[in-house]
Amino acid sequence: MEMKKTTIAVIGVGLIGGSIALSMRRDPNIRVVGYDVRQDCLDKALTLGVIHAGTTDLQTAVREANVIFLASPVEQIFATLHLLTELDLQEDVIVTDVGSTKSNIVAQALEVIPEHVTFIGGHPMAGSHKSGVEAASDRLMENAYYVLTPAPGTSKEKIERLTEMLSLTRAKVVHMDANTHDQVVGAVSHFPHVLASALVNLVAGYDDENAWHARLAAGGFRDITRIASSNPRMWRDVLLQNRDHILKIANDWASALQNVVTLVEKGDPDGIEHFFKTARDFRDGLPERKAGALPPLNDLYIDIPDHPGEIGRITTLLGARQINITNLQIRETREDIYGALRITFQSQEELEKGEELLRYFDYNVYKR
Structure with a gap:
């Protein structure tokens, strides 16, 4: 017998919402429905394989949802909480959010949502210098902290259910009260x-x-x-x-x-x-390679001779290994001495690959 699919609604298909959607798609028994006010964002999300289906109608997005992620900006989260009170929702639905503040959101949710709806505040502590669904990644939250702020009296079974689902993001899920x-x-x-x-x-x-x-x-x-x-x-x-x-x-x-x-x-x-x-x-004493509340700088500095061809050689080496970079900057370059090239990598993993490769080719590589 085929297992019944779990339906997830992602309200706001941008960087964070899209990354959650991609993580959820790791489980073949999860169906992801995206909602956005912009059809072009949904079209991108569908083309990129971020969501299974998309709609600009909120009721359509949440009607069959077992879990709803509110992944819009903070002020829009408040508005959406009010809208959800007027819509048909599943009896056992869990509603959670991704806002970077929690006390007011949790208080508002407890005040307005129906009794059959469980609200659990959430904050994935991950980000990127890029934005939009095209920057979404199923690894964005890997090893980052994902804070859940359940209110007192919240069903332990629902908290465990959401925590287990969030394991698909490969984040470290922790629980604390909203004020803390x-x-x-x-x-x-x-x-x-x-x-x-x-x-x-x-x-x-x-x-x-x-x-x-x-x-x-x-x-x-x-x-x-x-x-x-x-x-x-x-x-x-x-x-x-x-x-x-x-x-x-x-x-x-x-x-x-x-x-x-x-x-x-x-x-x-x-x-x-x-x-x-x-x-x-x-x-x-802070851990160097751990994700925190602020997105990390994936920067590497390389001492290079100040003559033509060196930057091209470095980018060719990285490109041949399919190591993604997002920015290059030449710093403190002076004639006849070494200059400093700063390379910004797309992720910590790409940085580590780049560092290993460039050291192999005898470049002096360092991080700040």
């Missing part, structure tokens, strides 16, 4: 976006008076502020949804910064050195 999630992610993801953008805006203001700021801000400055290039509207919504934790972290940050200012004002060399040392020790 928002505090932790606020500190390691949300607030760093504030800091990066504030620093960029500060330097941009200085640059209005002296254009050397922009000229000399390449290199390391671009690296430490890369997240300032994120979607402004999305981060507006994230900060407003996680306002209380962001304000608490901001106050703590202001105190920490004032402590450093005081050390500098006093001319305290031991205190200043201790400040940098404690930061270095904690950072150096």
Whole structure:
């Protein structure tokens, strides 16, 4: 007897929704239906084999669904929760989301969804510098943390069912309460976006008076502020949804910064050195090859002789092994000495392949 298929509805077929869909398709007994307001996105998803079927009608998408993933931006998740209350859903359906804030979403879901619907908040801590369904990958969440935030009293059987299903993403599924999630992610993801953008805006203001700021801000400055290039509207919504934790972290940050200012004002060399040392020790203890709340930099640096043909040789070597790269940048190149070539790879796996290959051909390769 053929096993009955499980139907999954993915609401919002972009990078995250598409990657979840591709992961679910690893199980031949799962049928994936995609919903999006844009037909062209659904057409791409169908052409790329991301979903089995697609529709711009929400009721059609969720009617037979056993699990519904809300994979749209945070503000749209709230709107969709309200829409689901007006639709016909399966009696045992599980609804989950992928929003990067959890407390307000979980509270809203518990308030509006029908009693026969189980809502379990979710946050896959994975991302990419690319967006859209064409960037979706069934390996996007591999080895990343996938946080579930079930409310008290949620059926253990439903939590286990969703956790088992998410094993198809190859992520590390963990459970915590929504408020704890928002505090932790606020500190390691949300607030760093504030800091990066504030620093960029500060330097941009200085640059209005002296254009050397922009000229000399390449290199390391671009690296430490890369997240300032994120979607402004999305981060507006994230900060407003996680306002209380962001304000608490901001106050703590202001105190920490004032402590450093005081050390500098006093001319305290031991205190200043201790400040940098404690930061270095904690950072150096972080796992290098583990996915975190912020997408990793898959960058490799190669010392190359500053003469024609070297970049072409390197890209040819990588291309011959079908190692995918997304960006190249020549850095600190000067005549008659070695220059630094930065290569950004599509994934950590591609980076490791590239590193092994280039070392084999005697290139000096290093990571930061």
